[in-house]
Amino acid sequence: MEPIRVHEGKVCPLNRANVDTDQIVPKQFLKRIERQGFGQFLFYHWRYDHKGNERSDFVLNNPIYKGASILVSGDNFGCGSSREHAPWALLDFGFKVIIAPSFADIFYNNCLQNGILPIVLSEEETAFLMEKAEVGSLKVRVDLPEQTVHCEAFHFTARFDIDPYRKQCLLNGWDEIALTLQLEDKIRAFEEKWKEEGENMGIA
Template sequence: MEPLRIHTGLVCPLNRTNVDTDQIIPKQFLKRIERSGFGQFLFYHWRFDDEGKLREDFILNKPQYQGASILVAGDNFGCGSSREHAPWAVQDFGFKVIIAPSYADIFKNNCVKNGILAIVASEDQVQTLMKKAESEGYSLTVNLEEQVVTDNEGFEIKFDIAPYPKQMLLNGWDEIGVTLSYEEQINKYEAAHR
């Protein structure tokens, strides 16, 4: 995974609450065994009509949000089943950061394990970002080291993150990467106990 320290990106507002994992990545697309290739199916039933054509009225299909890497969403994002495919789809589509008032715990943990920063902000802060993101080209800078989100208009959100997930994201580690960071100690232990 890539380390995430400071990220500046275009913001896409998804003004919906209780977005569950089946809406994020519908069950019929869970047949792949690799982590890549799920982005094309992100929010599939919202992005496409019954004939497989893009819906012009869905936010992610609007030209001004193409290439967005920061998703601002409503309360309880990622609820529903615990499929890890949901953050895979979010990431594969190009999002590196999600900002919402709350998340389902398993979804939020799966985000960290897959290199996505899921920031909790107040409802008022999220609504402010939703409004600001309506203007074309609105971007944010997320500084994980300082735990702050800013724009070029003076808006700022300070956010909390526990030390362990912060280190995972800063270093670009998944859980295997964390284990491998102790490789020298593991090798010494193994050598001493042969």
């Protein structure tokens, strides 16, 4: 995955709580066996009507937010299905950072696996960014090493938490499987120990 350190970009406000992964990528697009090309399906039924015409009232279709790379949304973002197609679609569409007061656990992990930075800010901080982004073009600077979200125009700076290990993975764009395979001896020792203890392992 692509490393992420400092990211500066335009904010798109998606003012809804409980945005579920069925909305992020509807199920009819999950049949593909590739990882790429899901951006065209992002928020499909919110972006297009039943005839396939763009809905002018949906925020992603507003020209003001064209090229936005930071999405701000409501509580419990990414709830529901575990489909990783959701972060694939967000990334493919151009989003590198998602800010919300809370995220669903599986979605949060899926973002980290794909070089998307999910940022939890307080309700007030999120509401501030949402409000400013809703009235016009808002640019913010996200600094992962410093763990801050900064907006020069409004002298706004918010700090966020992230697991130190996950932070390192994002900063370096590490292949997590390669890291784990370095612990092969430990995994084998664990399996040997269980075998000796007569643990019921294996399917048959």
